[in-house]
Amino acid sequence: MRKKRACTQRVVIVTLGCSKNLVDSEHLGAGFQSGGWHVEYDTEPRRGDVLILNTCGFIGDAKEESVNYILRAEQMRQHGVLSQLIVMGCLVQRYKDALAAELSHVDKWYGVGAEQQLLRDMELAVDASCLRLLSTPKHFAYLKIAEGCDRHCAFCAIPAIRGRFQSETRARLLQETQELAARGVKELILVAQELTYYGHDSGQRGELVALLKELAQVDGIEWMRLHYAYPHDFPPDLIDWMATEPKACHYLDIPVQHINDGVLSSMRRSHNRAQTIELIERLRERLPDIALRSTLIVGYPTEGEQEFLELLEFVKWARFEHLGAFTYSEEEGTYAAQHLQDLVSAEEKQRRYDELMRLQRGIAETVRGERIGKNMPVLVEGMMDENLYIARTQYDSPEIDGEFHLTTHGTPLTLGTIVQARTTGVVDYDLQGELI
Numbered sequence: 001m002r003k004k005r006a007c008t009q010r011v012v013i014v015t016l017g018c019s020k021n022l023v024d025s026e027h028l029g030a031g032f033q034s035g036g037w038h039v040e041y042d043t044e045p046r047r048g049d050v051l052i053l054n055t056c057g058f059i060g061d062a063k064e065e066s067v068n069y070i071l072r073a074e075q076m077r078q079h080g081v082l083s084q085l086i087v088m089g090c091l092v093q094r095y096k097d098a099l100a101a102e103l104s105h106v107d108k109w110y111g112v113g114a115e116q117q118l119l120r121d122m123e124l125a126v127d128a129s130c131l132r133l134l135s136t137p138k139h140f141a142y143l144k145i146a147e148g149c150d151r152h153c154a155f156c157a158i159p160a161i162r163g164r165f166q167s168e169t170r171a172r173l174l175q176e177t178q179e180l181a182a183r184g185v186k187e188l189i190l191v192a193q194e195l196t197y198y199g200h201d202s203g204q205r206g207e208l209v210a211l212l213k214e215l216a217q218v219d220g221i222e223w224m225r226l227h228y229a230y231p232h233d234f235p236p237d238l239i240d241w242m243a244t245e246p247k248a249c250h251y252l253d254i255p256v257q258h259i260n261d262g263v264l265s266s267m268r269r270s271h272n273r274a275q276t277i278e279l280i281e282r283l284r285e286r287l288p289d290i291a292l293r294s295t296l297i298v299g300y301p302t303e304g305e306q307e308f309l310e311l312l313e314f315v316k317w318a319r320f321e322h323l324g325a326f327t328y329s330e331e332e333g334t335y336a337a338q339h340l341q342d343l344v345s346a347e348e349k350q351r352r353y354d355e356l357m358r359l360q361r362g363i364a365e366t367v368r369g370e371r372i373g374k375n376m377p378v379l380v381e382g383m384m385d386e387n388l389y390i391a392r393t394q395y396d397s398p399e400i401d402g403e404f405h406l407t408t409h410g411t412p413l414t415l416g417t418i419v420q421a422r423t424t425g426v427v428d429y430d431l432q433g434e435l436i
Contacts, residue, residue, distance in 0.1 A: 010038045012045045016066050017056025019191050023144040025054045031119040031128030041135040050084040055091035060329035066091045077105040090161045139416030140187035141180045149193035154268040154335040165201045170211050181220030188221050194230040209237045216247050227253040232270035243286050249394040250287050255295035259314040266302040291395035293322035299349030300328045301340040321367050323360045327353050368426045378404045378421045380413045402429035
């Protein structure tokens with residue numbers, strides 16, 4: 001009979017990359033905890049710890065960050081600080097053989113979806129797929145409703161890394177949401193490579209809204225936020241749900257990537273300029289206060305100066321509340337890397353990126369300024385002093401968007417609660433206000 005491990009072993013799990021990676025790490029952390037281990041997230045390892053790096057392999061900068069962290073951790077393993085060094089995730093899925101050939105002090109390598117195998121190899125007979133040990137503050141959590149992607153955009157390696165789109169069952173997601181709510185989660189953030197494709201892999205269109213209606217019935221959940229909604233074939237009933245469900249945050253992340261039809265076609269995106277504009281118009285008409293987040297790529301091989309200027313004009317028109325941008329990087333195995341010459345210089349890519357983000361900073365400041373004088377609910381997240389708290393509106397997602405600096409005039413607040421506030425000012429990307 002296998003002996004249960006004493007509760008003295010510590011594992012540190014470091015997550016690099018997106019919120020979907022973070023959910024994987026939280027399942028893994030729960031498995032270790034159930035097996036009697038002490039689990040820490042994103043902290044500096046101590047002597048004798050097991051360190052697990054959950055890596056990102058999406059774009060050049062993310063890969064560089066992951067490799068640099070592995071190199072630093074390998075030094076700790078080489079000098080006996082760590083009892084084991086385990087590297088997992090997207091970077092390993094793409095480059096395991098090359099990494100293993102160069103890095104001799106990593107004990108074990110795991111690709112994506114290997115959390116259960118990792119636990120078995122650590123002699124932990126635990127089904128971590130039904131467990132979560134949160135690494136986020138207890139008042140919000142991510143819910144990954146699907147894995148993989150079927151889109152095969154020309155620039156993107158995700159389908160090669162994560163595989164085909166696979167929806168999680170509604171029953172399983174409902175159970176997970178109920179468990180999260182029972183532990184104090186107030187804000188549920190739904191994530192996937194493409195939320196709006198949920199259910200399509202089993203031939204069931206309309207499943208996303210059916211899922212959202214079911215999750216909205218869970219007591220304790222007060223905000224529901226949607227990330228990564230592909231703009232093509234956007235379900236009209238999703239807009240209706242957002243407009244009528246009190247728990248729905250008026251916030252949506254729609255990564256459009258570009259607006260020029262030629263560039264979009266070269267990117268192998270399924271939407272065009274007219275469809276993108278029509279969708280934004282529908283959203284703003286039905287939800288006048290909605291905060292839209294998007295992602296754009298500059299310096300794509302088929303983007304010339306005219307295409308870039310068209311992109312700038314689109315951004316001026318769209319007035320995204322939040323916007324992220326990437327300079328194009330050639331990713332091995334993608335259609336663009338195999339069929340397009342990357343002729344845009346690094347300097348030109350950076351110039352376009354800088355110009356785009358200068359434009360967006362001005363837009364964001366103007367848009368946020370329009371919220372001055374308005375009353376709105378805010379989620380209390382931290383305390384700076386007895387009169388000043390850090391909060392967040394429904395128009396801001398945690399960790400990537402702005403904050404709300406809430407003056408309370410001495411009224412004590414409980415972290416994780418939602419209170420009413422009046423907006424009084426803007427500083428950079430953050431709002432200022434006072435408790436009502």
